[in-house]
Amino acid sequence: MQITVTNVSYTYMPGGPFAVEALRDVTVTFASGETHAIIGATGSGKSTLLQLLNGLEKPSEGSIDAGGHTITADSRQKDLFDLRRHIGMVFQFPEQQLFAETVLEDVMFGPLNYGDDRETAEKKAYRALEKTGLPPSLAERSPFTLSGGQMRRAAIAGVLALEPKLLLLDEPTAGLDPDGQEEIMRLFSEWQQEEADRTLLLITHDMNLTARKADHIVLMESGRVRTEGTPSSLWTREDLIEEGVLPLPETSRILAGLCTESKAPPAVDAFTVEDAADRIASWVRKGEPDA
């Protein structure tokens, strides 16, 4: 599913003394079948944008086209229902989306809501729980008695059980243990590879993850799109790095720290440990007698 955002602005509590202009004239396209990362400082408007894409909030100005559905200030909730059934959204804090009496009921809710019978919904739910690494023994527990990371997994299970075409993920790996972060990202890639037009948008502060997984990065700043591009095109932009608006992945930070008195610095766009090691090794050998 392709998403086109055109001149979108959004204001919380418009007109009042506490009005907050969270998005200002945002125009951006999220191509179908790709992984998009939305990054940017605290309060830059990332979660607000995701809520608009999901039709949870409507733009104050401008329009959004998601797979042929148009969302504007005048859209009615009824029209958005059909769009929403194809969208899986994971909220920044899983507590924001869990609500049922048991974990199982929570995960079954989506499939039931969109027409599955109980048996099918339950099957889908158990499968999704297993995929996210939640033991079946937790299925009957109240979601609010889960640990933070278990809640995150339950929320993700609920979204995967919907078999969505578009995933909107707000900090999906926050609170997961390092193993879990990898497993969950693998799940998302598998989901994406099942069909050609599956689009994934994720908000994250994890630059290592962004650099390794994103096809396209959108950098937000104070409610606007500051810039966008591929990992390599962004992390070779010295202006952004110097200004401090674009944090570096850990491997790039190490590359950027190498002293440059006697030889030219290596490029910093190596994002896996192996790539960074290759680059540092050849940099170290440069200038050695038999290099």
Next chain:
Amino acid sequence: MAVIEAEGVTFSYNSGETPALHDITMSVEKGEWVAVTGHNGSGKSTLARLFNSLLVPQQGTIRTCGRNTADPAEQVRIRRRAGMVFQHPDNQIVAPTVADDVAFGLENAGVPAPEMKQRVEHAIGRLGLTGLEDQEPHRLSGGQKQRVALAGVLALRPEVILLDEATSMLDPSAREDVRRLMKTLCREEGIALVSVTHDMTEAAETDRMIVLDQGRITAEGSPRSLFQDPARLEEAGLRLPVPLQLSLALQARGIQVPEAVSEEELVNALCR
């Protein structure tokens, strides 16, 4: 001097269930920075809640700042002296404005008004919340809420700070800034810090790491000593920090570098 002492602590949320924590014995010294890590569901948050007497052990005892956490008469005092920042900031919002929320703990602790005002202002400035003082905490972004919770504990100036994944929603530079701030409090003011974290870069900076697995302590020691045994870490769902992974990858390529646990250490070694 130990500010937290846990001895033989076992805790279950519901009787008959497998305990969330089994036979935990550990302590935290004044001025020490301890990282608690481990799988999701291994008992980290439960341990933090036991330390500030939000929960009480069924077996064993915990003394926080010298007081028994099971003694109902001590609980309010313990929570004031061992300030906690929760994993989910909404659980902690109590007041209608950011400024009142940050001041809440101080008010209860009976801090005089002028001093309170000054401490609140300082904490708000330090956490980058200036301009948001009159906002409703519920109407903030995720990272802004976490900053409010952190400002509250900073203003309170407790003897022990318990951070339960308290910077998980902060952008990298804010996270780094909070880490530096907390380190300063620990090193210069002798505040004991317990950070529950999945971030190995943060864990690498602490004095001691405690690894929990299914409610038991399975490893404990300086980060450097724990990183000597990657297999054991992986069992607990953890990884080596990136600088160390990179050091090992460089060694495998015949480059002579020490096993650096921090970026700084690796960069310095490479630039020698």
